Amino acid sequence: VVEDxxxxxxxxxxxxxxxxxxxxxxVGFLLLAVVSMGFPIPW
Amino acid sequence: xxxxxxxxxxxxxxxxxxxAARLLAAAIPGANYLIATIAxxxxxxxxxxxxxxxxxxxxxxxxxxxxxxxxxGASVALxxxxxAGPTILALVVATVAVTAVVVELLARFVFSIDAETGSLLAAxxxxxxxxxxxxxxxxxxxxxxxxxxxxxxxxLFDALTLFAYPLVGDALGLSGTVFGVWAGLTMxxxxxxxxxxxxxxxxxxxxxxxxxLARNSLIGLAAVAYAVYYxxxxxxxxxxxxxxxxxxxxxETFPKFVLxxxxxxxxxxxxxxxxxxxxxxxxxxxxxxxxxFAGLGLEIQFEDLRSTGYRPVLAVFxxxxxxxTSMLLVxxxxx
Numbered sequence: 001v002v003e004d005x006x007x008x009x010x011x012x013x014x015x016x017x018x019x020x021x022x023x024x025x026x027v028g029f030l031l032l033a034v035v036s037m038g039f040p041i042p043w
Numbered sequence: 044x045x046x047x048x049x050x051x052x053x054x055x056x057x058x059x060x061x062x063a064a065r066l067l068a069a070a071i072p073g074a075n076y077l078i079a080t081i082a083x084x085x086x087x088x089x090x091x092x093x094x095x096x097x098x099x100x101x102x103x104x105x106x107x108x109x110x111x112x113x114x115x116g117a118s119v120a121l122x123x124x125x126x127a128g129p130t131i132l133a134l135v136v137a138t139v140a141v142t143a144v145v146v147e148l149l150a151r152f153v154f155s156i157d158a159e160t161g162s163l164l165a166a167x168x169x170x171x172x173x174x175x176x177x178x179x180x181x182x183x184x185x186x187x188x189x190x191x192x193x194x195x196x197x198x199l200f201d202a203l204t205l206f207a208y209p210l211v212g213d214a215l216g217l218s219g220t221v222f223g224v225w226a227g228l229t230m231x232x233x234x235x236x237x238x239x240x241x242x243x244x245x246x247x248x249x250x251x252x253x254x255x256l257a258r259n260s261l262i263g264l265a266a267v268a269y270a271v272y273y274x275x276x277x278x279x280x281x282x283x284x285x286x287x288x289x290x291x292x293x294x295e296t297f298p299k300f301v302l303x304x305x306x307x308x309x310x311x312x313x314x315x316x317x318x319x320x321x322x323x324x325x326x327x328x329x330x331x332x333x334x335x336f337a338g339l340g341l342e343i344q345f346e347d348l349r350s351t352g353y354r355p356v357l358a359v360f361x362x363x364x365x366x367x368t369s370m371l372l373v374x375x376x377x378x
Contacts, residue, residue: 020106021109021298021300023109024106024108024109024110024112024113024300024303025109025110025113025299025300025302025303026110027106027107027109027113027331028109028110028112028113028114028300028303028307028331029113031110031114031327031331032114032117032310032324034327035316035320035323035324035327036316039323040319040323041324041326041327041330042326043326043329043330
């Protein structure tokens with residue numbers, strides 16, 4: 001529970017506070033980060 | 044953890060529909076998996092419905108559409124877009140203005156629809172579908188039923204044009220560029236434009252996206268124009284304060300994922316990404332679109348579409364036919 005409060009909850013709140021458009025942008029750049037780190041994404 | 048547990052079942056539901064549609068499309072000659080995903084979602088959503096446990100995950104489909112569009116920016120060649128930029132921009136502004144005026148005039152003078160509903164229909168047809176209907180509704184004070192009525196009309200045409208545009212494009216033997224620019228200029232909502240574009244060809248999809256995003260960017264300006272027209276905004280305090288409020292409103296209504304898309308276009312075109320990485324990102328956007336389109340199909344409810352009436356449908360149909368035909372001729376002459 002303590003860990004949840006310290007790590008997950010603030011992230012959840014931050015995510016919920018984002019405008020829907022920004023959530024899409026975040027997911028997009030997360031994918032860019034994954035690919036940039038050398039992880040290929042197959043179809 | 045809770046978030047994951049809430050959202051995951053719905054994502055699984057979307058994935059199952061997407062993968063089933065892909066298998067189905069592979070088995071049917073000439074079928075396209077993007078259109079098949081929306082179609083299968085539409086059938087499942089209307090026959091079986093979305094189970095309660097899947098709703099939170101299915102509700103994320105708009106995020107996937109926007110993420111897919113942002114990532115797709117990596118595949119767009121900036122030099123081609125810049126070369127066509129001024130023409131595209133002029134076409135976008137002209138199409139938005141002409142569509143809005145044509146639908147407004149048809150709604151009011153031919154089909155006797157009330158002014159507010161006419162404006163909502165004009166905004167939905169000319170800019171970006173349902174999000175434009177909602178943005179304009181906020182700035183001109185209309186009641187809920189008028190919004191639902193106009194949104195249903197726009198959704199009905201989203202569903203129809205999604206299937207009709209690629210068929211027309213194939214029948215006329217249009218090039219990918221012409222089809223993409225035409226679909227981006229004249230279809231309504233971003234999801235169906237993306238699906239129809241990429242269903243036609245990769246080039247068509249990229250052009251459709253670029254043109255449609257340019258159109259979406261005008262949403263704030265259109266909302267302000269309507270607000271001024273309906274005289275609801277305070278006119279007395281014209282000064283820096285109201286300028287700041289106007290800018291804040293423009294920013295608030297601006298579709299932010301367009302910025303993400305632009306940043307991605309620049310990053311990829313500056314050479315930060317290798318060919319393999321761009322290919323990976325293109326795959327990533329295919330995955331994102333799979334979730335997005337399955338959800339889009341699931342959310343089109345025939346019941347909701349029935350809440351429109353024959354007059355708005357006729358007004359939008361006539362407007363769309365006039366604008367789509369004339370713009371096709373213009374785009375063919377230019378590209």
